[in-house]
Amino acid sequence: MKALVINGPNLNMLGIREPDIYGSQNYAELERICLDAGNEFGFEAVEVFQSNHEGELVDKIQEAYGSFDGIVINPAAYTHTSVAILDALKAVGLPAVEVHISDVDAREEFRQISYAGMACFARVTGEGLAGYRHALSLLADRLK
Numbered sequence: 001m002k003a004l005v006i007n008g009p010n011l012n013m014l015g016i017r018e019p020d021i022y023g024s025q026n027y028a029e030l031e032r033i034c035l036d037a038g039n040e041f042g043f044e045a046v047e048v049f050q051s052n053h054e055g056e057l058v059d060k061i062q063e064a065y066g067s068f069d070g071i072v073i074n075p076a077a078y079t080h081t082s083v084a085i086l087d088a089l090k091a092v093g094l095p096a097v098e099v100h101i102s103d104v105d106a107r108e109e110f111r112q113i114s115y116a117g118m119a120c121f122a123r124v125t126g127e128g129l130a131g132y133r134h135a136l137s138l139l140a141d142r143l144k
Contacts, residue, residue, distance in 0.1 A: 001070070001143050002043065002046075002068045002070075003043050003045070003068060003072060004049065006072070007030070007076065008073075008074060008079070009052040009076045009078065011074065014029075014129075021102050023101065025129050030132060034132050037132065040133075042144075046136070047068070054082055057082075061085065065093075069094065070095040070097075073097070073098055074101070074132075079115065080111055081115070083115055085115065086116055089119035090119045097120055097122045097124065097138050098122070098124070099131050099134075100126070104125050122135070
């Protein structure tokens with residue numbers, strides 16, 4: 001099993017950006033959590049990718065076709081706006097789990113819409129960075 005973890009805009013600013021919402025852990029810690037969880041759940045490989053650019057996220061999703069067995073995605077702000085990311089996820093047809101550090105359902109009204117989530121079989125929110133471990137567990141269960 002191979003998993004691709006995709007992170008959208010501003011996640012590279014973890015630990016700096018709104019720590020009251022996103023916590024004090026930084027992006028390197030997010031990467032470590034994903035790699036450790038990958039080992040724990042039997043993944044042969046886990047790649048963690050981040051971009052602030054929508055097109056790069058779409059390109060990475062498309063590149064996953066034939067290279068990865070599943071995707072964990074935190075589209076960040078693009079969750080609520082990007083039909084392009086939704087379409088890319090649907091196009092590759094890989095099992096995907098949507099993950100969010102904060103509890104987006106308890107936040108602003110505009111955050112209630114998730115386009116990317118329409119192509120995902122599961123959603124993890126409000127668990128902090130530990131949500132990535134949870135998401136990789138769900139993906140491993142699905143792939144097994």
